[in-house]
Amino acid sequence: MAEKAPVIVPYAAYLRVYEPLAAFPEPERSHWIAYAKEERFPTAQDEIRRALADLVPVPPVVVPVRESAEAFVTDVDGVTCVCPWRTRLRGWQALSALTQAAGNRELDLPQTVLDAALPPVVRRQAVADYEQWREGNPDARPWIRTALWHVPVRWFVLFVDEEREFAKPESGQESGQQFVLRYRTPMVEARRRLARGLKVLREELEEGPLIDGLIDVGRWLEEFHPRSLVELDYGGLAHAIPEEQLAGDHSAADVAEGLTALRAGDGERASAAYERLTERWRAVRQLQYAN
Numbered sequence: 441m442a443e444k445a446p447v448i449v450p451y452a453a454y455l456r457v458y459e460p461l462a463a464f465p466e467p468e469r470s471h472w473i474a475y476a477k478e479e480r481f482p483t484a485q486d487e488i489r490r491a492l493a494d495l496v497p498v499p500p501v502v503v504p505v506r507e508s509a510e511a512f513v514t515d516v517d518g519v520t521c522v523c524p525w526r527t528r529l530r531g532w533q534a535l536s537a538l539t540q541a542a543g544n545r546e547l548d549l550p551q552t553v554l555d556a557a558l559p560p561v562v563r564r565q566a567v568a569d570y571e572q573w574r575e576g577n578p579d580a581r582p583w584i585r586t587a588l589w590h591v592p593v594r595w596f597v598l599f600v601d602e603e604r605e606f607a608k609p610e611s612g613q614e615s616g617q618q619f620v621l622r623y624r625t626p627m628v629e630a631r632r633r634l635a636r637g638l639k640v641l642r643e644e645l646e647e648g649p650l651i652d653g654l655i656d657v658g659r660w661l662e663e664f665h666p667r668s669l670v671e672l673d674y675g676g677l678a679h680a681i682p683e684e685q686l687a688g689d690h691s692a693a694d695v696a697e698g699l700t701a702l703r704a705g706d707g708e709r710a711s712a713a714y715e716r717l718t719e720r721w722r723a724v725r726q727l728q729y730a731n
Contacts, residue, residue, distance in 0.1 A: 448618055449488045450680035451728065455585040455595050455657075456671045457627070458514050458521035463665035472522045476513050484512075484675055487525060495557070502558055502566045503531035516626075516669050523583045523671075530582050532570040535563060581663050589728045590721045593695060594653040595672050597637040598630040599623035601693035606686070619678040621686055627661065627668040634658050637699050644702045680727055691717060 461472055487510070494501035508527040513520065538554075574580070587595075607620040625633075638654045645651065661670070678686060698713035 448676055448679045449485060449492070450676040451588050452484070452488065453587045453591045453675045453677050454484060454671075454673045455587075456512065456523045456673065457583050457661070457664045458512065458516065458523045458669040458671065459583070459665045460516070460519050460521050460667055463668070464522075471509065472511060472524075473520075475509070475511060476520050476522060481513055482510055484673070487527060488676070491527070491531070499559055499562050500557070502535060502562050503569070504528045514669065516667075519667070521669055525584065526580075526582045529580055530584060530586070532566065532573075533582065534586070535566055536570070539563065539567070581660065583664075585660070589677070589725045591672065591674065591677070591691065592653065593691075593717060593721075594650060594657055596623075596692040596695040597654060597699070598633055598657075598670055599625050599672060599692045600633075600696060601690055604690065604692060608683070618676075619683065619686055621674040621678045621689065623672040623692060625670050627664060627666055627670055630670040631658070631661055634661070637695075640699050640703050677724065681724060685720075685723075689720065691720065 461469055461476070464472055487508075491504075494504065504527055506528065508525040510525045510527075512523040512525075514523075515521070535558075538558075603623045603625050605620065605622050605624070609618060634654060634657065638651065638658065641651050641654065674681075674686075681689070694713045694717050698710045698717075701707070701710035701713060
């Protein structure tokens with residue numbers, strides 16, 4: 441019997457930072473040096489499947505008991521760079537965001553469903569564990585940011601269309617391979633583009649979520665080594681979006697065009713770029729409600 445292909449979980453996209461090994465203190469640096477010598481590495485899909493499996497027991501394991509020792513690994517001009525998963529930290533942060541959204545009535549599912557899936561007592565214990573952990577790790581931050589069923593517009597500000605990489609699965613590849621759409625850029629370029637885009641938005645628009653979001657991303661990027669690599673990965677969304685639409689997706693170019701138009705005072709052209717973006721991502725976000 442042929443081996444069954446693993447299920448691809450389609451809903452998450454990622455913004456990642458890969459830091460050179462020299463940026464890590466010992467003994468973590470030695471761990472990543474040894475880890476980077478391995479021949480095969482788990483994928484983002486593997487991480488999601490493990491997290492979903494933890495939700496099956498009763499009561500569910502909302503946040504891993506131990507921090508992950510896994511990472512994404514890449515080579516940047518001959519320098520090995522790693523992006524630690526930090527699944528436990530990100531799980532705590534995601535739970536905090538979920539709780540806040542529920543408190544503000546921004547959640548897309550009823551409170552009763554949330555309580556059934558993640559019982560209040562389990563959530564409270566996870567929050568208490570996080571608060572205790574934070575006391576000893578006040579400067580901890582994740583190397584990965586996750587977005588569900590969309591890519592935040594502010595993420596595209598960090599990239600240009602020339603950095604776009606689109607790849608189709610090749611025949612003969614192992615089961616579970618999928619489309620890939622991602623952008624990669626040096627940290628110095630990401631910071632420069634963010635600062636330039638933020639300047640334009642502040643000059644042309646009122647304060648709002650887009651400006652606040654860019655400020656937040658900028659503060660996050662400042663936490664990392666200047667020779668890091670920044671990556672925007674469509675992740676499982678590349679599986680959910682039809683191939684024709686994915687191939688025609690040049691969202692970073694649309695964002696760049698909108699900023700250029702704003703800088704030139706061309707409101708009509710900026711609005712057209714923004715409409716292309718919102719229409720594209722509205723269609724993607726609607727997929728989460730599909731049967």
